[in-house]
Amino acid sequence: MDCGRYAIKRVLGEQVVVQAVVFAEGHDRVFARLLYRQAGQEGWQRAAMEAMGNDRWEGSFVVEALGYYEYTVEGWVDRFGTWQEALEKKYDAGQAVGVELTMGAALLGEAAARVGGEAAKELAQWAEALVGTKDENEAVAAALSEEVGAWMREHADEEAMTRYGRRLRVWVDRALAGFSTWYELFPRSCGRGAGKHGTLQDVAAELERVAQMGFDVLYLPPIHPIGRTNRKGRNNVVKAGAEDPGSPWAIGGPEGGHKAIHPALGTVEDFRELVKRTRGYGLEVAMDLAFQCTPDHPYVQEHPEWFRWRPDGTVQYAENPPKKYEDILPINFETEDWRALWEELKSVVVYWLGQGVRIFRVDNPHTKPFAFWEWLIEEVRREHPEVMFLAEAFTRPTVMAMLAKVGFTQSYTYFTWRNTAYELRQYMEELTGTGLAEYFRPNFWPNTPDILPQYLQYGGRAAFVVRLVLAGTLSSNYGIYGPAFERCEDRAVEGKEEYLDSDKYEIKDWSAGERPDISAVVERVNRARRENAALQRTNNVVFCECENEMLLAYCKVTEDLSNIVMVVVNLDSHHRQVGWMRTPLEHLALEAHQPYLAQDVLSGDRYLWQGEWNYVELDPATMPAHVMVLRRRLRREMDFDYFM
């Protein structure tokens, strides 16, 4: 991680496996051990490291508290072990070892002098066993005993050790950071009546439905007052009608800014009540953090120095030339007054922490300084290590990686545009098989209010199921923007990946219309995730060979091999696809000669499979995917109760 500049990430209870190359000149034996501790603690905890061959050593520790851990590695020349080895070889070759035994006793004597106390007495006894007997066989046996070797390694001379020059760090999050299921919802569209502005109380009424589907994070787009000046109308037209509510991301009006709640949504008491009720359903509210202002935001009057002003006396609005976003003013992070600005933005986060929020979805973090995020996240987590930040950055790979390095807990990804088997394998390999796996936690979104991908526009209901299953089983963190997703909303602005009649610019009534509803499939996927620990990690994915490139097959397995999930997805949402696929028996510790049961948790079907190659057939008209739990040992009284 850039020579130790940044921390890797783990969640509570996870293991940190550390490898180090440890060597010395010459032929002496070396030893290595891992030192680790919670940051701020005195002294180190030690873990043995094991030689892997070619001077590579490996050790591990488990993180058991939130916050930072640090670790490093120590190596030393194992003089006593080297001496033991030489003694044994000489003795076996029938050479005289009298002088050797004297030298070993001297090594023990030095150790005794170093450690003192009771241990010194024990060492003196060992030394005596080497030189105090006339029976050389007996002396050699004592000298070579595993006990004395282990003792000498355990109490190796600290002064003779070489410690790696850096203390590397691990940031430890709570479990939700590694396994979370997000549902995004526009509060104002929860009113359940054409044009009726929903309230936070209406959101509360949705909780049962959302919980029923199996989500644990309820992410709300900004709930703040919306500006009037240059407000955008339906479908992003430049002039809003009198009734148009504007984009929730156009934050700030006379009613207040980032610490205020849109009056039509309710009060801060309503919000606190919602946070509380959400927790009652096993969910948490995720708040949107969009650091930008409308021209009506109080900051513009109070802190004109936080914005850019043009030579014509107007304030600079956001733009991506020739596109203009006249309703939004970017904050000028290069202001001379940046310290006050940073503190104020931190106070926004602190305010919502006070209202019970512990998760923030950060809008466009890549357009604000990395240094700001690193500072803000560090500041917040010092008191609240349980807080999570999701980076909504769809930008270049280096920038997305950098945001994860500076502290974001989870990140949006390119999954949204990875459709083919090749692309998905490649991308998963990048996320799980490179350094990214240590610090970049992907959160897969098949759709967002900003993105209705082409795959969903042209694939019908099956396409939604395909993307749902992929997101929910490839990544342990995923989310959908609903009800657009589970109601299979596929109407886009012509030629674009934007929703037609988007939630972003109007109040939607999702109860109306006759769209399909895949809520039941969502529920089954989320239930499979909850019930199968193998799906609660991302980095354990293993792709399976498949003769048909339209079928993507992969498995996930827990470290103890007790839970195996095999997923097969027909990526072709239009046609039935069939093919033979290979189960990596060796990886799953399955035996070629024993049948195993594949229980599909989506359809309830059960297949008796055997050996490596098995036949699969998936019809998008019914169900384009298998999510199968593999049962290793088929007992006589078969475990049929999985779906009963």
Added chain:
Amino acid sequence: MDCGRYAIKRVLGEQVVVQAVVFAEGHDRVFARLLYRQAGQEGWQRAAMEAMGNDRWEGSFVVEALGYYEYTVEGWVDRFGTWQEALEKKYDAGQAVGVELTMGAALLGEAAARVGGEAAKELAQWAEALVGTKDENEAVAAALSEEVGAWMREHADEEAMTRYGRRLRVWVDRALAGFSTWYELFPRSCGRGAGKHGTLQDVAAELERVAQMGFDVLYLPPIHPIGRTNRKGRNNVVKAGAEDPGSPWAIGGPEGGHKAIHPALGTVEDFRELVKRTRGYGLEVAMDLAFQCTPDHPYVQEHPEWFRWRPDGTVQYAENPPKKYEDILPINFETEDWRALWEELKSVVVYWLGQGVRIFRVDNPHTKPFAFWEWLIEEVRREHPEVMFLAEAFTRPTVMAMLAKVGFTQSYTYFTWRNTAYELRQYMEELTGTGLAEYFRPNFWPNTPDILPQYLQYGGRAAFVVRLVLAGTLSSNYGIYGPAFERCEDRAVEGKEEYLDSDKYEIKDWSAGERPDISAVVERVNRARRENAALQRTNNVVFCECENEMLLAYCKVTEDLSNIVMVVVNLDSHHRQVGWMRTPLEHLALEAHQPYLAQDVLSGDRYLWQGEWNYVELDPATMPAHVMVLRRRLRREMDFDYFM
């Protein structure tokens, strides 16, 4: 290189290509440049970097002086370029740009204030061109001119730049470090009479022969007095006979130690004369640096504290239990008196520098501290950057790499034991396709006095030619231990890779006996190396597909594509092998529809080849390898004079 801790290596005139990931938050354009200089110089030289996509930038510089260079990278947000880009888009979209022009003029004004002088006047004129005209088209054209953009980049605000936090280093060697051909010879075996002890003058008599074969480094095993105590006899027997000369690596006797010359070889004047005459033949003497002593070495009396003493009052000899090397005492680098020891060993090197030596082949450097070598090499090179050190370490990969990192110019390798096509491809990929390529310069030895590999023991004359061609064409640095090599000496100690009746323990008469002689092939291989620049680098090797795994084919090409060498080796020294092999036309800029000439510099044969796949046939009974120069354009008057 371990976060900048160690320097990469180049030879004079070579290029250093630097890639860096350079990015900033937001959407502004960034720029990057490379800063480099000879170490010790004030100020930096600059080289432009080019965007390679995905935030990766590349630049390069050429090293033109011996010693250290340093380099780093600078990046900055290109505000003016960003502004130009936005202006152009707005203008193209027909939007008003009056305010934009004013802002651009302001950027120019700021730059003018910063730089002052004549440049400021020019900038003021440009600013005026933007805002002083009523013709917006004209103003925009001026604003977008490449000239002003380039000027603003060239004079970018130094204060706004971000510099990479490390100064990385390059060590620059003379050309011989990158392209050298070594011949190892025991001086005492140059006497040309049974049992007659050769002298340095006898070595001088060999120079013409060695030069004729095309070598440029003459490496002599230690030429110092040899101890008497525990001297080893012929074939390494424990007791030497009265006439046995002992191993040259058993250094030190009453006549002196590491600064003395064995009386039977001659005097220091003879040595200086040899050094001089060697240079006259276009060769250089490489001296052996074996920091170990016999019990008779003056150091043992003068500095008992530099050795390990056993409880029984004896001094510790070298051992690799249960093997014993009673004639050699390792130096105890962990002595309290290590400073004096290090200085004394340095004085050995300085002494031989004084006698004209500029190349040292270091014996077993891996059994001495890395820190010692790093210090010694740095000390020597401060005054003499032309000095070269070859590390004779046959040990674990990490240790071999570490020795190269701490400063060794060239290194022995595992080539000696890589026989099959798969092994050779793998090993070359490791040497040339990983970080090793930047600092580890392989020197390939098919044999050494310590190693007669099995491949040479059982393959007859052809095996020697195979290994010669592989060593000399895979690696730009290679060497042989002769005359054992060119006389195809293949008699080993039964079951070992050691020479029977080795030069190491007796005086050999190589003129005797009836062994084959491949000196002429050696000469042709070395001539091909001298005449073909493509063979003077190692990292340009590209392996070619071949249908027969017994045939190994590879090509090397100069960067300007002016010299292409194709090598095909029949690795089976017993049987004729045939097959089709693929010339990577795209890599060599050859065209599929035009024939090209393959001129074999070993046999003199010429083949007219066309297209990718061509047939090859190699019979070990005649010549088991092709070393072919490919001629791209076949003119009407064909260039037949290559071998005439």
